[in-house]
Structures are given as C-alpha cells and as structure tokens.
Amino acid sequence: MTNPKIIKCSQKLPREFYTRANVVTIARELLGKLLVVPARDGTRVSGMIVEVEAYRGPLDRAAHSYGGRRTKRTETMYGVGGTTYVFFVYGMYYQFNVVTNARDIPHAILIRAVEPVEGIALMRKRRHRQPDHNLTNGPGKLCLALDIDRRLDRADLLGNRVWLEEGEKIPRSRIMSGPRIGIDYAEEWVDKPWRFWIRDNPFVSKR
DNA sequence: TGTCCGATTGGT
DNA sequence: CCAATCGGACAG
Numbered sequence: 001m002t003n004p005k006i007i008k009c010s011q012k013l014p015r016e017f018y019t020r021a022n023v024v025t026i027a028r029e030l031l032g033k034l035l036v037v038p039a040r041d042g043t044r045v046s047g048m049i050v051e052v053e054a055y056r057g058p059l060d061r062a063a064h065s066y067g068g069r070r071t072k073r074t075e076t077m078y079g080v081g082g083t084t085y086v087f088f089v090y091g092m093y094y095q096f097n098v099v100t101n102a103r104d105i106p107h108a109i110l111i112r113a114v115e116p117v118e119g120i121a122l123m124r125k126r127r128h129r130q131p132d133h134n135l136t137n138g139p140g141k142l143c144l145a146l147d148i149d150r151r152l153d154r155a156d157l158l159g160n161r162v163w164l165e166e167g168e169k170i171p172r173s174r175i176m177s178g179p180r181i182g183i184d185y186a187e188e189w190v191d192k193p194w195r196f197w198i199r200d201n202p203f204v205s206k207r
Numbered sequence: 208t209g210t211c212c213g214a215t216t217g218g219t
Numbered sequence: 220c221c222a223a224t225c226g227g228a229c230a231g
Contacts, residue, residue: 053214062214073227090215091224097214110214140215182214205215210230219220 010034010165012158018081023100023107027054028196030098031175034167035114037146038160045122045146047114047136048167051197051204053180055097057106062186065106076154077106084162086143086153093140096148098157098164112139112181112195114146115203138205174199181205 013033020026036046055063057077064074064087076085077099085097085108097108114136116123123135123145136142143149148162157163177193184190197204 055214064214069228071228087214088226089213091213091226093215095214108214112214138215180214185213208231211228213225213227216223218222 010167012163012165013082015080015082015158018098018100018157019102020081021101023056023109024054024194026098026100027052027109027194028175028177030109030111030164031196031198032168032170034117034165035111035146035162036118036165037148037152037162039119039122039147043119043122045119046117046165047142047146048117049111049113049164050115050201051111051113051195053110053112053196054194055108055110056194057101057108060186060192061189062180062183062192063106063108065108068106070106074106077108078104079154081107082157084152084155084157086148086150086155088150089140094143094149095139096143096146096152110139111142113137113197113203113205114142115201116145133202137203170198 030049030052033049034046039045057065058068065077080103081100083099096111101107127135136145155161176199177196180195
C-alpha cells in the first residue's frame with residue numbers, strides 16, 4: 001500500500017505552480033502529486049493524486065463560477081492560485097478543490113481520488129473500516145478519509161493545514177482523459193475532456 | 208420565506 | 220435504479 005517511490009521530506013509546491021493561466025494543464029500536472037493534511041496530533045496523513053477535473057471559471061457552464069457568479073459559497077474560488085475551495089453537496093459530502101490562476105479569476109481543480117500513502121490506519125478508522133480500495137476513490141470519500149470539511153475552505157496551500165508536494169512523476173503515456181462526471185446540466189461543456197486520471201490505478205473512482 | 212436540486216455515495 | 224439529506228441559489 002505505501003508507495004516507496006514517493007519522495008519523503010519533499011517541499012511544498014510554490015505559488016507560481018498554481019498561479020499559471022491554463023487550469024487544464026495544471027490539472028494534468030497534479031496527477032502524482034502528494035496531498036498532505038496533517039492530523040490533529042501533527043501526524044502526516046497523505047495521498048497521491050490519481051484523478052482530477054478542471055473547472056474553467058466564467059466560460060465553463062459546469063463550474064460554480066459560470067457567468068462570473070460570485071456568491072458567499074463561490075467567493076473562495078476567486079482567491080489567488082494556491083488556495084482551496086471546499087464546498088458541501090448532497091446534504092452530506094464535501095468536495096476539495098485547488099484554486100488556480102490570479103485573484104478574481106475563478107478557476108479550480110476538483111480532486112476526485114487519491115491513493116493512500118501515509119496515515120492509512122487513521123483513514124481506515126475515519127472510513128469506518130471500509131476495504132482499502134474504497135478509502136479514497138471518490139471526491140466525497142477522500143474528504144472523509146483526510147478529514148477535509150468547511151474548516152479547510154479558503155486555506156492557503158503554502159500554509160500548514162493542507163498542502164501539495166512533488167510526489168511521483170507520471171509518464172505522459174499513463175495519463176488518460178475524458179468527460180467530467182456529474183455535470184449533465186452543463187450543455188455544450190459536458191463533453192470537454194477535462195477529467196484526468198492515471199491509467200490502471202486502482203484508486204481511480206468507479207464509473 | 209419557499210422551492211428546487213446538486214462537481215456523491217451506498218444499498219436494492 | 221433510487222433514497223439519503225441539507226445548504227445554496229434564486230424566485231417571489
């Protein structure tokens with residue numbers, strides 16, 4: 001389960017990684033990165049990102065920020081790249097997003113699945129002893145396993161509550177893409193291939 | 208204030 | 220295939 005190829009004592013990804021303009025490119029590059037959310041006692045709990053979706057702000061009908069919509073909930077999407085957008089859906093689940101681009105340009109990347117790397121025993125406890133392959137293979141599930149909720153909305157990814165590290169290099173040949181999930185309302189944007197995942201990785205969400 | 212529905216999940 | 224479950228968005 002533990003991935004030996006993950007580089008330990010890695011540095012946080014720099015602000016410049018997140019503030020670039022092309023959210024689709026950044027989304028693809030997030031595959032293989034390590035998402036770290038320390039537990040209350042400071043223990044490292046982390047997972048390698050294996051599936052993401054890019055949301056392209058005002059132009060993208062699937063995005064909460066479509067048409068420049070700016071409300072109490074979506075306000076954090078307008079923050080500077082390298083911050084978080086965490087929202088609540090279906091009355092029971094949270095969804096974790098990485099905000100990209102400059103302040104006031106509401107681009108975001110939904111983290112759909114990670115592969116458990118550190119703190120797996122704690123993840124099992126938080127997920128009520130589900131089998132390991134079911135711990136973090138979906139956007140709502142990974143928030144439960146990593147203890148992500150509204151407290152982590154608007155967090156700075158260069159701070160100490162949640163951050164990303166370099167992780168593992170994924171060869172281009174192992175990266176797959178396809179339409180995003182659960183956005184049937186998005187009209188002509190439904191077919192945009194802005195979902196990316198690592199081929200054959202067992203922690204990619206079911207479909 | 209009232210209604211509609213969701214960037215999901217787990218069980219039938 | 221469908222229910223769970225509740226806050227956000229928007230109409231009135």
